[in-house]
Amino acid sequence: MTTLITADFVIAHDGRGHTELRGGAVLVDGACILWVGRADDAPAGPEVDERIALGRSILMPGLIDLDALADVDHLVLDAWSDGAAQRRLDWSADYFARRHEVLSAEERSTMRRFALTQLALHGITTFMPIASEVHSAWAETHDDLLDVVRIAGELGLRTFLGPSYRSGVHVTLDDGAATIAWDEEAGRHAFSEAVRFLDTVEALGDPLVTGILAPCRIETVRAELLEATARVSAERDVLVRAHALQDLSERELLAEAYGTTPLGLLERVGLLNERLVLAHGVYLDVHPEVHGEDRGDLAKLAAAGVSIIHCPLTNQRYAFLLEKLSQYLDAGVNVALGTDSFPPDLIRGIDAGVHLAKAQHADLGRGLLAEYLDAATSGGARALHRPDLGRIAAGATADLSAFALDDVRTGAVDDPLRTLVLAGSARDARFSMVAGRVVLRDGTIPGVDLDRLRADGQRIFDRLKAAYSERDHLAATGEPLFPPVIPPFAESH
Incomplete structure (x- = not known):
């Protein structure tokens, strides 16, 4: 036709x-x-x-979104906390011991349909979903991602995906200290699910579906699982999307555990190559909170062929900023874009990035709009090794x-x-x-009942929001987890 x-x-x-x-x-x-x-x-x-x-x-x-919305509440609830409550939405140590699925399988499927429909409504044609495991008993499963494949197929979207996996999870102790709680066996099982998913995708033979490996935040994945990830990626020639260089605590944890930087760990386990796509990639040596000067990190990424997923709108909402897009591009690092939040609006993301570039350079001529357009299209295609996109x-x-x-x-x-x-x-x-x-x-979208979808999305959101009070260690203190922007109206007496 x-x-x-x-x-x-x-x-x-x-x-x-x-x-x-x-x-x-x-x-x-x-x-x-x-x-x-x-x-x-x-x-x-x-x-x-x-x-x-x-x-x-x-x-x-x-538009190509390589850190795309996969749930209903990401960023909506947790981008407003003050300094004293920065970690309040982590699991508590108590919840770690009794963790469970917040949503039923049917509700999880409804949540994914809401998220993927949002991607389509916002002009995204190719997506790589973010890990969505905070509401799970542990990690995403083979069947979870097979459900994503089914929904994406119904909508007609192109997807690169695999179940996320981890060996540990960030928790907050009773005294407010942050740490990582580990479950080695759960991590190994989750990785086996990810490998099984690659087999399933290969058997499907759907040109719109490509399997990848998706380890969660690298400080929560044991080195042996990262090494296994690198080995399977090389054997099967599949992409690896990992969240790394995302915050300063990650650097501290990896320095303590392995005596190296996040980039050093990725190189040590064999992941630093052209198949690696890094979500965020913010805290390199050029960042003012690290060294504030170029000591070779960008050149190392460029030489290895690693791609960075830049999420400008999310970066600004969470107050961790890429330093700077122009430096990455000048060094030869390929940059793609992600939304990493609700709404999945890459146009607003581009706008945020453009104005950030102007502010960082103190120069109206350095808005980099053409470069941001390229990142949302050709940059994503290069990261996916798909020159036809x-x-x-x-x-x-x-x-x-x-x-x-x-x-x-x-x-x-x-x-x-x-x-x-x-x-x-x-x-x-x-x-x-x-x-x-x-x-x-x-x-x-032909055949999609948007009114029903809106109602379903609100229902799932309310369930997810309520679950935070069970997981969070501050809930027991009676402190409100989600205070309103302004005080609610109260009748005078």
Whole structure:
């Protein structure tokens, strides 16, 4: 089937980089882009089966989110704590001993459907889900991720995924001290589930599903499991997505346990190579809270071919900032983007990153908007080793996203990318396509009851929020875990 898509603005690729094409058209044949050019020059006649006119929209490569929403409450509840309560949402030591599943299997599936539908509604076409185990008895399972595959398949999204695994979990002791509680056997079992999932994905043979290995935060994964991860990754040529270089406590814990830095540990266990995708990658030697100078970390990442998943909106909300995107790019490090929170809005993430870059450089000319667009598209494709993704060009895979610019609240359109980032958000997603299949049309997903989904999402959120009071050590003190922004209204007496 051939489909001709037209839009006032198309972000095409000329083989060297993204280019802006006004009054553009894209001809899709099956799962592949057959032709890109001006709409006036587009093929005409009966050989085009469907025509989709997007009008005053910007059509770009499908957005790639490599740290994508997988639950309902991530960041919504835990990005507001004061210094005294920074760790209050960790498990308590008591809960570690009696941990259990907060949600039923059906509720977990509902939560995933809510999350994945949000990705589609925000114009994301390819995703790698974040680990979502805080509400679990321990870690994600083979069947949990098989359910993600099923839901993603129904929606038509492309996914790279595997169950997360860990040997330990951050807990807060009765005296308020932070530590890691370990369960070695649970860690080994979780890793075996992850390897079994690779076998399942291979047997499925679905071109939209790629298995990866996804160790959780590296300070919670024993070195022997990280070594096993590196071995399986090499044997099967699969990607590894790990959360690392994420906070200063991670550096302290690994220095105490192994006498090295997070980067040193990754190198020691055999993970520092082109198959590694690091979520965050913030606390390198260039960071002012580490050394504040380049001592070779960026060069080591670039030489190894490691990709970084930069999550600018989450970084700002949690107050840990990449130092700086330009340094990573200048050093030759490939950078992809992730949302890592609700809402999964990469457009707002790009906007946050652009303004952070201006502030860090004290220079309006260093907004790096083009670089952030590249990270959300081509950078993600490079991290995934998929040169057919992340670009609109003949021969590329037909993964596309379009955002409307026709709302009066958007204002006048000058440069379409600047207009989208300054005045819009991913809620302006109008259309998306994955491998030639339309996922989002006129801002809606065919066959999805969004009213019911909203109600389901609220119900699951309320369950998850209530569970924090069981897990958190401060709950017993009566201190409110989630105080409101302003005091609630009270009747006068």
